[in-house]
Amino acid sequence: MKFSDEQIHRYSRQMILPGVGGKGQRKLLEAKVFIMGAGGLGSPAALYLAAAGVGTIGLADFDRVELHNLQRQILHKTCDVGLLKVESGTRTLESLNPGVGIQTYSERITAANIREIIKGYDLVLDGSDNFPTRFLLNDACYFEKKTLISGAILRFDGQLSTFKPHAGGPCYRCLFPELPPPGVVPSCQEAGVLGAVAGIIGILQANEALKEILGLGESMTGRFLMFNSLNLSFYEVKIQRNPNCLLCGDNPKIKDLIEYPQSCQGNAAGPSLPP
Numbered sequence: 001m002k003f004s005d006e007q008i009h010r011y012s013r014q015m016i017l018p019g020v021g022g023k024g025q026r027k028l029l030e031a032k033v034f035i036m037g038a039g040g041l042g043s044p045a046a047l048y049l050a051a052a053g054v055g056t057i058g059l060a061d062f063d064r065v066e067l068h069n070l071q072r073q074i075l076h077k078t079c080d081v082g083l084l085k086v087e088s089g090t091r092t093l094e095s096l097n098p099g100v101g102i103q104t105y106s107e108r109i110t111a112a113n114i115r116e117i118i119k120g121y122d123l124v125l126d127g128s129d130n131f132p133t134r135f136l137l138n139d140a141c142y143f144e145k146k147t148l149i150s151g152a153i154l155r156f157d158g159q160l161s162t163f164k165p166h167a168g169g170p171c172y173r174c175l176f177p178e179l180p181p182p183g184v185v186p187s188c189q190e191a192g193v194l195g196a197v198a199g200i201i202g203i204l205q206a207n208e209a210l211k212e213i214l215g216l217g218e219s220m221t222g223r224f225l226m227f228n229s230l231n232l233s234f235y236e237v238k239i240q241r242n243p244n245c246l247l248c249g250d251n252p253k254i255k256d257l258i259e260y261p262q263s264c265q266g267n268a269a270g271p272s273l274p275p
C-alpha cells in the first residue's frame with residue numbers, strides 16, 4: 001500500500017515520530033478497533049483514533065442523542081438531538097477524516113451477537129456505562145482472545161486498564177468477580193459526571209489503543225490506573241491474573257456468555273482499589 005500525498009500530509013506529525021514512521025502509519029490504517037458506546041468515553045476515543053487514521057472503527061450504541069448527553073459526548077452536536085448516536089458519530093468522524101471506515105451497530109449488544117461482532121476487530125474499547133455490558137464485553141473478549149481497553153468514570157473519578165488474559169494478564173473479573181448488586185454503585189445519571197473526566201479517560205483509552213497497534217511503550221496490562229480530577233492525582237496498582245477467577249482461572253465456572261438482566265443496569269465505575 002502506497003501513501004497518497006494527502007495521507008503523507010495529514011499524518012506527517014505522527015509519521016515523523018520515532019517508532020511510527022510509514023510502517024506504523026500502515027499498521028494504523030490497517031487496524032480495526034471496536035468501540036462499545038458512542039458516549040462520554042467512546043466520543044473522545046473515536047475522535048482521536050479517527051484523527052490518527054485507524055482504518056476501521058466499529059461504533060456500537062443503540063441510543064439516540066439527547067440534550068443532556070452533549071455536556072460530555074463530544075461526537076454529537078445540538079443539531080444531532082434525536083438522531084441515532086451511531087449516525088451522528090459517523091457524520092462527525094467522517095468529517096474529521098473521510099479516509100476512515102466506520103462500521104455501525106445500532107442494535108442492542110447482547111450475548112447472542114457480541115462474539116460475532118468483535119471477531120472482525122483487533123482491539124476492543126469499553127466505553128459502556130453499565131455493569132452488565134462491561135461484564136459481557138470482558139467475557140466475550142476473553143473467549144475471542146481480544147485485547148480489551150477498559151475505561152470507566154463516575155463523578156470526578158476515572159479508571160483505566162488493559163485486559164489481555166490471552167497474553168497472561170488478568171481479566172476484569174480477576175478484579176471484580178461478579179456484578180455488584182443493583183443500586184450499590186450509583187450510575188452517572190444518579191451521581192453525575194464531570195465532562196472533562198470522560199474526555200481524559202476516553203483519550204487515555206485511545207492512547208493505549210494506539211500504543212497496542214503500534215507496539216510502542218509499556219502496555220496497561222497488569223496495571224490499574226485510578227484518576228481523581230479534584231486533586232488531579234493518578235495512582236496505579238499492579239494487578240495479576242487470579243487463579244480462582246470465575247472466567248480465566250484454573251478451574252473456570254463460566255464457560256459461555258451470560259446475559260445479565262437489564263434490571264441491574266445503570267452503573268459505571270467499579271469500586272476503587274486500595275493503593
Ligand SMILES: [Zn+2]
Nearest residue numbers: 171174245248
Ligand atoms: Zn480473570
